Amino acid sequence: MLYKIELTDFFTSAFSxxxxxFGYEEGQLKVLLIERGVEPFNHYWAIPGDLVYPNEDLPDxxxxxxxxxxxxxxxxxxxxxxxxxxxxxxxGRVITISYFALIRISDFEIKASSWAEKAMWVAVNDVPQLxxxxxxxxxxxxEILKQKLNADPICFDLLPEKFTLMELQQLYEYxxxxxxxxxxxxxxxxxxxxxxxxxxxxxxxxRPAKLFKYDASAYSSEKHDSFQxxx
Amino acid sequence: MLYKIELTDFFTSAFSxxxxxFGYEEGQLKVLLIERGVEPFNHYWAIPGDLVYPNEDLPDxxxxxxxxxxxxxxxxxxxxxxxxxxxxxxxGRVITISYFALIRISDFEIKASSWAEKAMWVAVNDVPQLxxxxxxxxxxxxEILKQKLNADPICFDLLPEKFTLMELQQLYEYxxxxxxxxxxxxxxxxxxxxxxxxxxxxxxxxRPAKLFKYDASAYSSEKHDSFQxxx
DNA sequence: ATTACTTATTGTAATTCGTACAATATTTGT
DNA sequence: ACAAATATTGTACGAATTACAATAAGTAAT
Numbered sequence: 001m002l003y004k005i006e007l008t009d010f011f012t013s014a015f016s017x018x019x020x021x022f023g024y025e026e027g028q029l030k031v032l033l034i035e036r037g038v039e040p041f042n043h044y045w046a047i048p049g050d051l052v053y054p055n056e057d058l059p060d061x062x063x064x065x066x067x068x069x070x071x072x073x074x075x076x077x078x079x080x081x082x083x084x085x086x087x088x089x090x091x092g093r094v095i096t097i098s099y100f101a102l103i104r105i106s107d108f109e110i111k112a113s114s115w116a117e118k119a120m121w122v123a124v125n126d127v128p129q130l131x132x133x134x135x136x137x138x139x140x141x142x143e144i145l146k147q148k149l150n151a152d153p154i155c156f157d158l159l160p161e162k163f164t165l166m167e168l169q170q171l172y173e174y175x176x177x178x179x180x181x182x183x184x185x186x187x188x189x190x191x192x193x194x195x196x197x198x199x200x201x202x203x204x205x206x207r208p209a210k211l212f213k214y215d216a217s218a219y220s221s222e223k224h225d226s227f228q229x230x231x
Numbered sequence: 232m233l234y235k236i237e238l239t240d241f242f243t244s245a246f247s248x249x250x251x252x253f254g255y256e257e258g259q260l261k262v263l264l265i266e267r268g269v270e271p272f273n274h275y276w277a278i279p280g281d282l283v284y285p286n287e288d289l290p291d292x293x294x295x296x297x298x299x300x301x302x303x304x305x306x307x308x309x310x311x312x313x314x315x316x317x318x319x320x321x322x323g324r325v326i327t328i329s330y331f332a333l334i335r336i337s338d339f340e341i342k343a344s345s346w347a348e349k350a351m352w353v354a355v356n357d358v359p360q361l362x363x364x365x366x367x368x369x370x371x372x373x374e375i376l377k378q379k380l381n382a383d384p385i386c387f388d389l390l391p392e393k394f395t396l397m398e399l400q401q402l403y404e405y406x407x408x409x410x411x412x413x414x415x416x417x418x419x420x421x422x423x424x425x426x427x428x429x430x431x432x433x434x435x436x437x438r439p440a441k442l443f444k445y446d447a448s449a450y451s452s453e454k455h456d457s458f459q460x461x462x
Numbered sequence: 463a464t465t466a467c468t469t470a471t472t473g474t475a476a477t478t479c480g481t482a483c484a485a486t487a488t489t490t491g492t
Numbered sequence: 493a494c495a496a497a498t499a500t501t502g503t504a505c506g507a508a509t510t511a512c513a514a515t516a517a518g519t520a521a522t
Contacts, residue, residue, distance in 0.1 A: 013285060013286055052241075057315065083281075085288055093285055152462075155462075172460065181483085182500085184480070184482085203238055204489090206491095208488090209498080210499085229381060229403065229407075231384050316485080395470090414512085433519085436469095437468040437469045437518065438517045465522075469516100474514090478508080478509070480507070481507095483503085483504090486499100487501085488497105489499090490495105492493100492498105492499080
């Protein structure tokens with residue numbers, strides 16, 4: 001640098017959090033978007049997010065902002081990545097820390113408020129051009145989600161509490177854009193604690209499938225070596 | 232909030248990057264630390280890191296700061312996690328984005344400069360109390376490193392260019408604190424493009440092992456399905 | 463040169479896991 | 493009762509994993 005920078009020159013930035021909320025509905029993975037009602041990017045669709053208060057912790061900010069913009073409360077979020085290109089925000093230097101969560105769409109009611117004009121679930125494969133660098137954030141966070149889907153049994157956060165094995169399989173087929181063998185998929189599930197209920201699918205024109213529940217407490221009481229050494 | 236916050240109230244924060252540089256030497260995984268020569272936390276050991284210039288991109292800042300403090304240049308870094316507790320920095324609100332890299336210790340010369348009094352390689356299992364929340368950052372980044380070691384062939388960034396299979400095995404045994412069967416370890420390596428050289432270990436009091444090289448270009452020209460579906 | 467010693471490297475057998483199908487079972491609707 | 497549709501289970505084969513054992517190839521002392 002050619003001139004001396006004072007410490008106070010550094011304290012001229014802001015940061016935001018962006019909350020990518022994933023849900024699964026009608027056989028599609030969807031993400032919750034809002035329509036902005038303020039400048040910049042007025043009337044653009046965007047990932048719900050806003051500036052963090054100067055004294056607010058990041059997870060608290062994520063919860064507050066998600067609630068203010070979309071009405072969603074009590075959604076446990078995970079940190080994703082941070083984005084800090086100098087010109088990503090037209091009003092100044094703003095770094096954003098992105099968070100994500102998986103929820104059951106039917107368990108929540110979304111309601112746009114504050115400066116969000118609308119809130120809507122959009123299929124991840126059908127997302128329009130978004131405000132700021134939000135398309136980049138979305139792509140990047142979707143990759144992280146897929147990694148997690150592969151490593152941890154978080155798929156059950158997306159499905160209804162009672163689900164058929166076929167629904168579970170279709171979620172994976174959709175997320176990874178692949179097809180899986182029914183019989184072999186079920187063999188893989190042997191390692192997961194699923195409880196078969198005495199209930200069946202309703203209103204189908206053929207043999208109904210049994211409904212299952214995921215036994216989260218049984219899973220967490222097992223040991224799960226993360227070490228697999230795949231190279 | 233009980234009072235109105237102006238937009239300018241948000242632009243009162245700063246952010247930093249912290250660079251966790253991992254190396255492997257004498258059978259130990261080590262991390263590069265500096266001794267601070269400034270307040271706050273004067274004379275504490277710390278992860279090399281500093282405030283980002285208001286117009287600087289994050290990866291550029293990481294490279295600049297690592298060079299200024301430790302003399303390391305041309306080290307490709309990956310983003311780790313971000314830390315933003317409101318009181319993590321005593322002089323104001325500072326969010327830090329942590330980066331990490333793996334290097335061959337012998338390929339670089341470290342030289343403390345700027346406000347770094349010293350720079351030193353420290354075994355990850357022998358790290359003292361650090362400045363700020365750097366112990367937390369270190370633990371968290373070490374976990375991410377282990378994940379990556381398991382998923383990608385990045386172990387070769389830590390080893391010398393020519394290595395024995397036993398050295399490779401010991402790196403994994405050390406990183407994951409486990410023991411592995413020699414014969415079975417080698418079978419796993421069948422899926423990795425290794426080139427056996429016409430050279431052997433030197434100066435050992437027993438049968439010397441053959442030296443190998445990793446063929447990075449062969450690996451990158453192969454297909455590597457990330458989808459494994461472990462649940 | 464011969465031999466003991468130490469570690470490198472390869473081999474084997476039993477078992478489990480992954481994969482591609484095929485077969486059977488159970489419900490709906492005619 | 494029977495066809496239609498999907499659920500669920502089974503089988504067979506090869507690949508991968510695991511726990512050992514056996515062999516090979518150097519060093520160092522006799």
